[in-house]
Amino acid sequence: MSWRATARLFGAKAQFQREPPAVPPPVVLERSVGRSVAPVAEVRNLTKRFGATEVFRDVSLRIEGGKVVTILGRSGVGKSTLLRCLNLLELPTSGQVFLRTKCVYDNGLCISRKDLIGARRQLSMVFQQFNLFQHLTAVENVALAPIVALGEPAGSAIEAARSLLDHVGISARMLAYPSQLSGGEQQRVAIARALALRPAAILFDEPTSSLDPELRGEVLATMKQLASEGMTMVVVTHELKFAADVSDWVVFMDDGGVVEEGPVEQVLVSPVRERTRQFISSH
Amino acid sequence: MTLLGVDWSQYYGGIGLGLLRTVEFTAVSYVGAILLGAVVAIGRTQKIAAVRRLAGAYVEVVKNVPLLTWIFVLYFGLPSVGIRLSGFIAGSLALILFYGSYIGEVFRGGLQGVGAGQREAAHSMGLSSWQGYRYVVLPQALRLALAGTGTMLVDLIKATSLLVTIAGRELMTQGQVITSVTFKALQVYLVIGALYFLLCYPTSQSVLWLERHLGRGQPLSLKRRHWLAIARALQSNGTR
Numbered sequence A: 001m002s003w004r005a006t007a008r009l010f011g012a013k014a015q016f017q018r019e020p021p022a023v024p025p026p027v028v029l030e031r032s033v034g035r036s037v038a039p040v041a042e043v044r045n046l047t048k049r050f051g052a053t054e055v056f057r058d059v060s061l062r063i064e065g066g067k068v069v070t071i072l073g074r075s076g077v078g079k080s081t082l083l084r085c086l087n088l089l090e091l092p093t094s095g096q097v098f099l100r101t102k103c104v105y106d107n108g109l110c111i112s113r114k115d116l117i118g119a120r121r122q123l124s125m126v127f128q129q130f131n132l133f134q135h136l137t138a139v140e141n142v143a144l145a146p147i148v149a150l151g152e153p154a155g156s157a158i159e160a161a162r163s164l165l166d167h168v169g170i171s172a173r174m175l176a177y178p179s180q181l182s183g184g185e186q187q188r189v190a191i192a193r194a195l196a197l198r199p200a201a202i203l204f205d206e207p208t209s210s211l212d213p214e215l216r217g218e219v220l221a222t223m224k225q226l227a228s229e230g231m232t233m234v235v236v237t238h239e240l241k242f243a244a245d246v247s248d249w250v251v252f253m254d255d256g257g258v259v260e261e262g263p264v265e266q267v268l269v270s271p272v273r274e275r276t277r278q279f280i281s282s283h
Numbered sequence B: 001m002t003l004l005g006v007d008w009s010q011y012y013g014g015i016g017l018g019l020l021r022t023v024e025f026t027a028v029s030y031v032g033a034i035l036l037g038a039v040v041a042i043g044r045t046q047k048i049a050a051v052r053r054l055a056g057a058y059v060e061v062v063k064n065v066p067l068l069t070w071i072f073v074l075y076f077g078l079p080s081v082g083i084r085l086s087g088f089i090a091g092s093l094a095l096i097l098f099y100g101s102y103i104g105e106v107f108r109g110g111l112q113g114v115g116a117g118q119r120e121a122a123h124s125m126g127l128s129s130w131q132g133y134r135y136v137v138l139p140q141a142l143r144l145a146l147a148g149t150g151t152m153l154v155d156l157i158k159a160t161s162l163l164v165t166i167a168g169r170e171l172m173t174q175g176q177v178i179t180s181v182t183f184k185a186l187q188v189y190l191v192i193g194a195l196y197f198l199l200c201y202p203t204s205q206s207v208l209w210l211e212r213h214l215g216r217g218q219p220l221s222l223k224r225r226h227w228l229a230i231a232r233a234l235q236s237n238g239t240r
Helices: A003-009 A077-087 A113-121 A138-148 A156-167 A183-193 A215-229 A240-246 A264-268 A274-281 B008-044 B049-063 B066-081 B087-113 B116-124 B129-166 B170-180 B183-215 B223-239
Strands: A043-049 A053-063 A068-072 A095-097 A102-104 A124-126 A201-205 A231-236 A251-253 A257-262
Touching: A043 A077, A053 A077, A053 A251, A053 A257, A068 A077, A068 A240, A077 A201, A077 A231, A077 B223, A095 A240, A095 B087, A102 A113, A102 B066, A113 B116, A124 B116, A138 A156, A138 B129, A156 A183, A156 A231, A156 B223, A183 A201, A183 A215, A215 A231, A215 A240, A231 B087, A240 A264, A251 B223, A257 A264, A257 A274, B008 B049, B008 B087, B008 B129, B008 B170, B049 B087, B066 B129, B087 B129, B116 B129, B116 B170, B129 B183, B170 B183
Parallel strands: A068 A231, A068 A251, A124 A201, A201 A231
Antiparallel strands: A043 A053, A043 A095, A095 A102, A251 A257
């Protein structure tokens, strides 16, 4: 019996194993500039079910370095779930997930937990509810992972954290606790926190959805700034204008998976599919 | 010294020993109950259903039977199966078992009060499960559990008085001894009650003070104190 067949016996539960599964890495693309690049992350034929409910089926997606990918769609079509499957906060039901050239998930088989912890650092996440650590100051929120997970000395990590807060325009509030910050400020701290791990990409899960309209601007501006600096970003959002402004690639999801994807001009300006058209005209 | 018609000077020694014994019972039982409570709370928040149920069953069985029953079972009951425990051991053990289940519930509340988002954020940043527990969940859970755990300490001090039933030689037992000599139950027990009050009131006030003091990010560990000091120094340099 092959290991894949064995894995299926265990159903949807992923098995953690010591050795990463032997699967050929994604094809390395030759770009026009002559530089060979592997995608930062890639999913192939990803399917996710919660019990009997299928969230999406057969989704394939490449996240290339330096690009901004936005994922659009109604609430509840699995956009966030797809994002969470990318860094395996949520385990897919089947399919494959690659980080760089490493296969971290293959049809129910996952790399060992220890390797997974390391792999996750390559993709940091910004959450809808910010999820800042409530008992730590802004600057400690940013410095915690570098100190604890990467083992950096506290002094330099905190100094780096201060410059990151400076970068998102909030270093004056570095000693404030999350409860003392506005939603927009909290989300900018969360972005600085995501940057602190020097990730290959940042995943944004509806970063402005829980913010008052007047606070969204500052967060979107920070994200635009990151995009212009060449940060690889995957953004689940409802902000069509933001998507139009910064995306290199737009993915539209509806019930069951990806309906349409392509550059902004295609998906947002002249969508091919009827459902995409409806979605865009309703916003 | 004569107070309420009783000459207390001849009982100083006994009362002193009783107080000491009460404090000993409290200290040993509280530390034990906290350790047991931590185990119970961790058990009740485990993924494995069998562990969760076992811890849950323990809590329900212990909590729904009077403490006095457990004291009697351990002290008077066990000798019939050949296990003879001293008053101190049996008493402490009963208190640990009983308060361990309550404190376990308080701790569980604290752990579950820390939102799933906090743990998720820790994981998404590449902290291991243990690191997430140590640096993110525990510091917040401890603050949430502080009030309940403190109340349990005050409750425990008072509950040691039940050990009078097995001649625990703590404060209440001393009261009984003095009463049996002086026949002044009202006066003696009022004074004993006042002594319990003098033990409990400052304790509960200290707990309230701690609660207010640790409410916001006050560092709980030396490591965090160090981080905060670095951050404060950086900020004052930056604004100069």
